[in-house]
Amino acid sequence: xxxxxxxCGNAKTPGAIGIDFNARTAADIVHDLNxxxxxxxxxxxxxxxxxxxxxxxxxxxxxxxxxxxxACAGARVEIVTPHFSNRFGYTxxxxxxxxxxxxxxxxxxxxxxxxxxxxxxxETQSPVADxxxxxxxxxxxxxLRFARPFRLTGxxxxxxxxxxxxxxxxxxxxxxxxxxxTLKVIK
Numbered sequence: 001x002x003x004x005x006x007x008c009g010n011a012k013t014p015g016a017i018g019i020d021f022n023a024r025t026a027a028d029i030v031h032d033l034n035x036x037x038x039x040x041x042x043x044x045x046x047x048x049x050x051x052x053x054x055x056x057x058x059x060x061x062x063x064x065x066x067x068x069x070x071a072c073a074g075a076r077v078e079i080v081t082p083h084f085s086n087r088f089g090y091t092x093x094x095x096x097x098x099x100x101x102x103x104x105x106x107x108x109x110x111x112x113x114x115x116x117x118x119x120x121x122x123e124t125q126s127p128v129a130d131x132x133x134x135x136x137x138x139x140x141x142x143x144l145r146f147a148r149p150f151r152l153t154g155x156x157x158x159x160x161x162x163x164x165x166x167x168x169x170x171x172x173x174x175x176x177x178x179x180x181x182t183l184k185v186i187k
Contacts, residue, residue, distance in 0.1 A: 004045040004070065007033060007053030016049060034058045040070045043187075050079045055095045061133050064107055068135035073187035077137065078180075079104075083144060085175035101142050101163045104181055106132055108139045137183035144176045 008018030012026040019038065020027035031039055034057055048067055057063040067077055082089030084098035144163065146156040155174055159166040166174075 001046045002044060003047045003049065004040070006048060006050045006067070007056070008049075008051075011051070013049045017045075033063070036062055036066055038066055038070065042069055043072050045071050046075050048075060048077045050077065050081075052080060052082070054079055054081045055089065055097055055099065058096060060097060064104075065133055065135045068107075068137070068185060068187075071185040073185060075185040076140070077183040077185060079183070080181075081179050083171070083176035083179050085171040086177055087175060099179060100167055101144060101179060102167075104137065104139060104142070104183060107135055107137050107183075109136045109186055136186040138186055139181070140184050141180065141182040143180040145178045145180060146174075146176050150174060150176075 003013055003016035005013040005016040005018045008016070008020050008027055009022070009025045012018040017029065018025070018027040019029040019031055019033070019040070021030065021032045023030045029039060033053070036059075048071055050067070054060065054063060071077060081099050082095070084100055089095055089098055142163075144156065144159050144166070145151075146159070150156050150159075159170070159174070159176065
């Protein structure tokens with residue numbers, strides 16, 4: 001299994017090829033991830049790990065398309081990023097965006113119902129907002145992770161059970177820590 005760790009820093013996934021812009025990291029390939037294409041072949045990786053990098057890139061759509069390009073059909077893409085309610089996500093001056101549990105639905109072939117995504121395309125079961133990108137994924141997992149007190153009280157379970165309600169009404173009262181996504185590449 002070939003693994004790519006995008007924005008690996010010094011915590012590179014064991015056995016992975018690391019790519020990062022910083023030469024002082026554990027990266028095998030030093031490259032600015034905002035410059036496309038990346039110096040990697042098409043259809044090369046079975047698993048791609050992106051831990052706390054997607055919030056730093058300038059062009060979110062192009063970044064996701066590049067993940068799709070370098071991944072094999074059926075590859076797993078694992079993404080961790082701060083939730084938009086995480087106050088620490090706003091303190092880092094290098095964070096360019098704040099994501100929702102539904103941010104990747106624009107790349108999912110048949111996303112679950114989301115009131116903010118309802119469109120004529122959705123009603124016919126074709127990709128929602130497919131004019132943004134041709135890159136397609138299946139969403140295997142989307143998960144909100146909270147600080148320990150919210151996990152112990154069961155609030156994390158509740159927020160993940162009713163994510164639309166949580167993000168619309170409770171996110172800034174009970175802020176989440178991180179988002180965990182597992183996407184499967186469709187080619």
